[in-house]
Amino acid sequence: MIVTHSSDIWEFEVTAGLPGQREEVVMSNANAAVYFVDRHVAEGRADKTAFIEAGGSKRSISYGELADETGRMAALFERHGIHREERIAMIVLDQIEFPIIFWGGIKAGVVPVAINTLLSREVYDVILNDSRAQALFVSRELYDVVQPLLHRNPWLKAVFVIGDDQPEGTLSFQREFEKCNSRPAVDASSDECAFWLYSSGSTGQPKGVRHVHSSLKFTSDTYGAKVLQIEESDTVFSAAKLFFAYGLGNGMTFPMSVGATTILLNSRPTPDSVLEVINRFKPTVFGGVPTLYAALCAHMAAGKGEISAQLRRCISAGEALPEEIGKNWERLTGCPILDGVGSTEMLHIFLSNAPGDVVYGTSGTAVPGYQLRLVDEHGSEVPAGGIGELLVNGGSSASDYWNQRDKSRTTFEGEWTRTGDKYEQREDGRLVYCGRTDDMFKVSGIWVSPFEVEQALIGHDAVLEAAVIAARDSDGLEKPKAFVVLKSGNAGEALATDLRDHVKERIGKWKYPRWIEFIDELPKTATGKIQRFKLRD
Numbered sequence: 104m105i106v107t108h109s110s111d112i113w114e115f116e117v118t119a120g121l122p123g124q125r126e127e128v129v130m131s132n133a134n135a136a137v138y139f140v141d142r143h144v145a146e147g148r149a150d151k152t153a154f155i156e157a158g159g160s161k162r163s164i165s166y167g168e169l170a171d172e173t174g175r176m177a178a179l180f181e182r183h184g185i186h187r188e189e190r191i192a193m194i195v196l197d198q199i200e201f202p203i204i205f206w207g208g209i210k211a212g213v214v215p216v217a218i219n220t221l222l223s224r225e226v227y228d229v230i231l232n233d234s235r236a237q238a239l240f241v242s243r244e245l246y247d248v249v250q251p252l253l254h255r256n257p258w259l260k261a262v263f264v265i266g267d268d269q270p271e272g273t274l275s276f277q278r279e280f281e282k283c284n285s286r287p288a289v290d291a292s293s294d295e296c297a298f299w300l301y302s303s304g305s306t307g308q309p310k311g312v313r314h315v316h317s318s319l320k321f322t323s324d325t326y327g328a329k330v331l332q333i334e335e336s337d338t339v340f341s342a343a344k345l346f347f348a349y350g351l352g353n354g355m356t357f358p359m360s361v362g363a364t365t366i367l368l369n370s371r372p373t374p375d376s377v378l379e380v381i382n383r384f385k386p387t388v389f390g391g392v393p394t395l396y397a398a399l400c401a402h403m404a405a406g407k408g409e410i411s412a413q414l415r416r417c418i419s420a421g422e423a424l425p426e427e428i429g430k431n432w433e434r435l436t437g438c439p440i441l442d443g444v445g446s447t448e449m450l451h452i453f454l455s456n457a458p459g460d461v462v463y464g465t466s467g468t469a470v471p472g473y474q475l476r477l478v479d480e481h482g483s484e485v486p487a488g489g490i491g492e493l494l495v496n497g498g499s500s501a502s503d504y505w506n507q508r509d510k511s512r513t514t515f516e517g518e519w520t521r522t523g524d525k526y527e528q529r530e531d532g533r534l535v536y537c538g539r540t541d542d543m544f545k546v547s548g549i550w551v552s553p554f555e556v557e558q559a560l561i562g563h564d565a566v567l568e569a570a571v572i573a574a575r576d577s578d579g580l581e582k583p584k585a586f587v588v589l590k591s592g593n594a595g596e597a598l599a600t601d602l603r604d605h606v607k608e609r610i611g612k613w614k615y616p617r618w619i620e621f622i623d624e625l626p627k628t629a630t631g632k633i634q635r636f637k638l639r640d
Contacts, residue, residue, distance in 0.1 A: 134291035135316040136173060136210035139359040141288065144170050148335075148362045154199055157340075157368045157380045164199050166362065169206070174285030176207020182283060183261055185237050187212035190299065192236035194218050194227070194245050196369035197345050200265045200276065202355060204240050205345075209297050209316070210288040216299040216311070217346045220245055226309065228252045230301055231259070233506065234311060240276065242369075243268055293317035296502065300348055302447045311505030312447045321498040322352055322451040323360035325472035330441065330455050331416055333388065337363040340380055341390035342372035343631075349420045352451035353390035363388075374402035378410065385412040392421035392631035393428060394568065396440065400431040401567060401590050414438040420445050420452055421631040423536035425558045426464035442466060444536070448520055450499040454534060464558065465533040466526070473497035476519075477528055487530050490550050492540055493522045525552070542635055544573035544581045546613050553635070556583050556616060559609040563602055565592035570625050570633045574618060585616035586625060586638055594621035 143151065149167030156162045164172070185191060191208055193215055195201045208215035216234050218227070220242070227249050231239070235258045241249060243266025250270065253262060263276040291297070297316040301309040327333050341353035345367075358365045366384045370376060372395060381389065391399075396419060403409055417432070417440045424442035433439045443455030444466045454475060456467035469475045477491030478484060485491030496518045503511040514521050525537040537543060537552035544551055553571040560569035567590035574584035585602075592598050599619040606615040626637040 132288060132290050133293040133295075133316055134210065134212075134288040135297055135319045136206045136288050138320055139356070140166070140173055140206050140210070141170050143167075143359075143362050146362070151335075151362055152364045153359065154202060154365050154367055155384070156198060157366050157384065158198075158370070162199050164203075169202065171285050172203050172280075173207040173210050174287065175280060175283040176203050177211035177213075177288070178283035178286045179280055180208070180211045180213045180238075181286070183238065183279070185213055185260070187289065188214060188296070190214045190216050190234045190236045191238045191240060192216050192218055192231055192234060193346075194220055194239065194241045194249065195265065195346075196220055196242045196244065197350075197354070197367040198242065198265070198369045199367070200240075200242075201345050201367075205298070205355070211286075212289040212291060212295075214296055214298055216301070217351070218301060219309075219346050220344065224248055224252060229308060230311075231256055234299065237261075238263065240265065242266060246270060246273075291316055299505065300346075300351070300447050310507055310510065312501045313503055313505055314450055314499075314501050318450050318499040318501075319356050320360070321472070323356050325497070325499075326443070326452045326455065326470050327352070327357035327360055329471045330443070330452070330457050331357060331388070331418065332458060333357045333361055333363060333416075335362045337361075337388050337415070338366065338384065338386045339363055339388040339390070340366040340368070340384065340386035342368070342377050342395055343390050343392055343421065348447045348450050349392075349445055349452075350390070352445075353388075353418070356451070374398050374408065378402070378408040381414075382411050387413070387415040389414055389417045391417070391419055393419055393424045394422070394627065394631045396424070396432050397428050397561075397567060400428060400435060403435050404431070410436050416441065416458070418443060418452075418455075422633065423466060423554055424463070425561045427558070427562045429461075429463035443470075444493075444522075444524070446520075446522055448501045448514065448522075449495055449497060450501070453495050453497055453499075454493075462533060465529070465535050467534070468532055470497075475534070477526055477534075485528070487528050487532075490525055490527045490537055490543075490552075493524045493526045493534070494519045495522060496520070527552075539635070542572070546582060551583060551614055553583070555610055556585065556606060556614055559606045559614075560585060560587060560602060560616075562609060563605045565589055565598060566602070568625055570635060570638055571616060572635050572638050576617065582617040583614060584618040584620070586620050586622050588622060588624060 143166035153166045153169050205215045237260050239262045262273045264273045265276045269275045294315050300312050339358045343350035345354050354365050417438045419440050419442045429440045439461045441456045443452035445452035453470050453473040474496040500520045525543050526534045538554050542553050556571040557569045568588040570586045573581040603615045626634040
């Protein structure tokens, strides 16, 4: 069998030789589902397990079954009058139906819109109307949240409920699915819109981010192959969910690029549930976010569990990883964390630490295949040692924001995408995260990075998490204010004084938080990003 590919097309050629061999089959199609799903059948991995559910059902699906069932999914769209280029909304837990619906949509030329499963009813209303989705696929556990919205939505033709209990006025996904026969993928251009994701909304309402077919393969050819170095023999567990860009790459794009296996957890990833999955299924690759790594480290340090699996790769994104958390995790598990930076707009990680080249407290260097630069407020390049906004150039960039022309024009500047993140470039070329462009502020004329202060606070034994914003003193001048979540110690002025002294010793006397407020939890998006705008409010 000969398998060739270019940036625009994938071609599979099986040539008959000895008696019993298959006839020559040639498929040429830039539809991403051909590469990530159907290719594995042609390459002899039809019986290889693609996904396993970690829940009580213990369901699994092979690559061959996935190829067939995504074809049946494509037929379901046709059966219900959902046409090519129309959108379908997915409010689906991490379960086997997710890849079937997602890749089935792409196979049919229908555009799946994967939506955060932890949003409020009001935000679902905004997204369903903004996307003008023609159908909604929703896990039964989440149906009651959106049910009051459905009668007033002018776009939805049908609501398919995944689960045994079918509410009145909806369609049973399973029953409708069983009526369909598999059909092949439509021919698609590499530049054709394949799917949407909605940004996590760390600074306000989410935006519809549109990605093309070739974006998926670009991320697997770059980060997946050259940094993560994923292999067919790997088993992957991403605590970060499939509905957002980081989890989509971890749990589908990267393992499916090589024919690896993914473990799906449909519940919230708590320290107990994550440790149970890791120890039971023995994944070799684990993807989490800094908040979860911090909670797992505290959990294990308190003697509440341990990891018995031999992890080969651990990765982190969503927020910059504090140095202390990375060191603690490596000490407890023996596996370093490859901290990286990605975005919904770029689909996955484009700046990262790499195997054998991990420096905690930095975000690493450009992922092979991407170009990065730092610019000041005038667009001029920032020299080493300076702080500037990070711009990235790479083939996984989104085409635009749906229905937001002005925001699209200010974010997507030709081949370059503005990240909205401030970084400092060290002399060795590594980048150090400083904060969002609207989070940075000056104290005594010197830029202060909220993240730097937060890292210093987290380095204290009593602190689990911290967030820092600018607040004004009695003279109207901006100074750091910290919100602190404790893992031990008594919240009070004695501890606050100790924390201020700790920061002064670690990073400089002018950077210490003038005010410290102890709280039970920080406001965050479902992807683990701290919503500092809520703290400012």
